[in-house]
Amino acid sequence: KTVVGVNNGADQDIDNNLYKSVEGQMAYQLTDKIKLTQNVVWSLDETNYGRENGGDRHPNLTLDSIAGYQVTDKWAANLEYVYGNNNLGNWHGFGIWNRYQYNDWLAFNHRFEYFDDSSGNRLGVIDNSTASPNDGYNAWEMTFGVDFKIYSNLLTGLEYRFDRTDNTSRFDNGTNPDQSTFLASAIYSF
Numbered sequence: 001k002t003v004v005g006v007n008n009g010a011d012q013d014i015d016n017n018l019y020k021s022v023e024g025q026m027a028y029q030l031t032d033k034i035k036l037t038q039n040v041v042w043s044l045d046e047t048n049y050g051r052e053n054g055g056d057r058h059p060n061l062t063l064d065s066i067a068g069y070q071v072t073d074k075w076a077a078n079l080e081y082v083y084g085n086n087n088l089g090n091w092h093g094f095g096i097w098n099r100y101q102y103n104d105w106l107a108f109n110h111r112f113e114y115f116d117d118s119s120g121n122r123l124g125v126i127d128n129s130t131a132s133p134n135d136g137y138n139a140w141e142m143t144f145g146v147d148f149k150i151y152s153n154l155l156t157g158l159e160y161r162f163d164r165t166d167n168t169s170r171f172d173n174g175t176n177p178d179q180s181t182f183l184a185s186a187i188y189s190f
Contacts, residue, residue: 001027009043019044032070039064060086074101080113089119109145109159114138137167145183153190159183 003025021043028036041062062084069077080095093115100108115122116138145159163171164178171179 001025034070035068037066037068039066058087060084075099076101084122086121089121091115091117091119091122105149107147107149109143109147111143111145112140114140137165139163139165153188155187155189157183157185157187159185 005023006020007023009021021041023039023041025037025039027038030036039062041060041064043060044058062082064080064082066078066080069079071077076099078095078097080097081092082094083092084090093113095111095113098110102108118138120137141161141163143159143161145157147155147157149155159182161181161183162178163181165171167177171177
């Protein structure tokens, strides 16, 4: 399976230039139990929200590789590695996800992710006056969740997530290196 797409900006809240991002995915079912997926995103982004404000263009490349394994009929596991680079620095991370489908209406989920941004390019603060990254750090998160399919088209879930960084002032208005998040969700498919 191959997918190609175009969007307004790789991972941007506001499109800050006239350039489009190109994204692609190739997925291959290697065996009945193993699926390999490669995602690629390439973009040409600008600092300072556009060249008219003195920003510079810089290409971004992100590679995301996922290996999925169906351990049993009920248990699926995935390994992920992501690498990104632009002229301001690079970053990488990995993740492990598990899902155990206990029965038709109940499933348990677990996720662990680690992200290394020592360059400060992704998690740090970009100084727009110099277009240089600073304040880089590493982060990890652990998530536990449970999904309930309470109706044929309605999936509800509860989730607990714990985030931690090696920077002592990332959460709670710069006073804490970690945070806990609770989530409740309801998804109706039609």
